Amino acid sequence: MKFKVEELQTLFPDKINSKNTVSISTDSRTIASGQIFLPLSGQNFDGHDFINSVLDKTESISSFCEKRKLHKVNEKHKNNLILVESTLDSYHKLANFYRKKINPKVIVVTGSSGKTTVKDLIYTVLSEKYKTHKTEANYNNEFGVPKTILEMPEDTQVLVLELAMRAKGEIRYLSKTAEPDIAIITSVGTAHIGILGSVEEIIKAKCEILEHLNSKGLAILPNNSKLVEYSKSTWKGKSFIFDNTAESTQVINSTIVSKVASELGMSQAEIQSGLSSFK
Known part of the structure; x- marks a missing residue:
């Protein structure tokens, strides 16, 4: 699936560092140029631990980040974040859209x-x-x-x-x-x-x-x-x-x-x- 940047902006207020269309990835291992990282968390994992490594790959990619986990992100990457209360809720919001x-x-x-x-x-x-x-x-x-x-x-x-x-x-x-x-x-x-x-x-x-x-x-x-x-x-x-x-x-x-x-x-x-x- 691909989203127009303006579509995402209607759902999330933070600036998205991309042009035209983007897609969403929840897998830090396979994320590619033109994708936005959406880190999910479970009982034994937290995708927020990989935000820095994802954003180190290319400055053009943004990442979702829960506000309460902002401390996990290096200062140089904080302008590339879409801050939300819950990344799981955001995943569902995107799916519903x-x-x-x-x-x-x-x-x-x-x-x-x-x-x-x-x-x-x-x-x-x-x-x-x-x-x-x-x-x-x-x-x-x-x-x-x-x-x-x-x-x-x-x-x-x-x-x-x-x-x-x-x-x-x-x-x-x-x-x-x-x-x-x-x-x-x-x-x-x-x-x-x-x-x-x-x-x-x-x-x-x-x-x-x-x-x-x-x-x-x-x-x-x-x-x-x-x-x-x-x-x-x-x-x-x-x-x-x-x-x-x-x-x-x-x-x-x-x-x-x-x-x-x-x-x-x-x-x-x-x-x-x-x-x-x-x-």
Whole structure:
């Protein structure tokens, strides 16, 4: 993805030392001329530790930097910084801007189980008709979702995102960036009960996926009475409730995907062709 400098200036006030168009890199090892460094931080790493080495390569490159970590940057490089409160929030801000710029139909999928298969099946079926981009590997968290969005080709018509959850508030954060048109919860299990404490709290966390759903969009939910009832407090739009007691997972997944595809205007023949080609 590339951004015009003036586009970035509408998002971030600091001067950007570049002309025309630039791209964003979160990897200090591969950053090239014309890219802006965006250092991310995790439990065992901090990209801010590499700002100096990145800016030593060429003075023409800027770097994002959290204000509280300004002390890590050499004085000679401080005029090349885009100062922000959070580089992760900035990453998501960039991703949301790009999502709106390309403006594909966005489908998000979460669930205690089955979300990866459903995501891949949706991608396969929709690719019969549309230029479709999806979450690869395990890029389904706070780092992977913006990465997936920003790697979306400019001619993408449908974006399919898998959203992972480790704690309350995470899906809300991811769905705010994605701004989905269709939101899917595949299942509600007890995988996170040690973190969230109860099935009721897991349901609340899963339903965060509905909070930023397009008001004219579609929620696809399993026939779980507690989840369906709670979803009504968050989502007032159109819903499709699928039977999650079917004898095979394949039938459940096909039901979900067929609804998504028909919602996007695909014919039964196109849907069947896509389902048949899935491996």
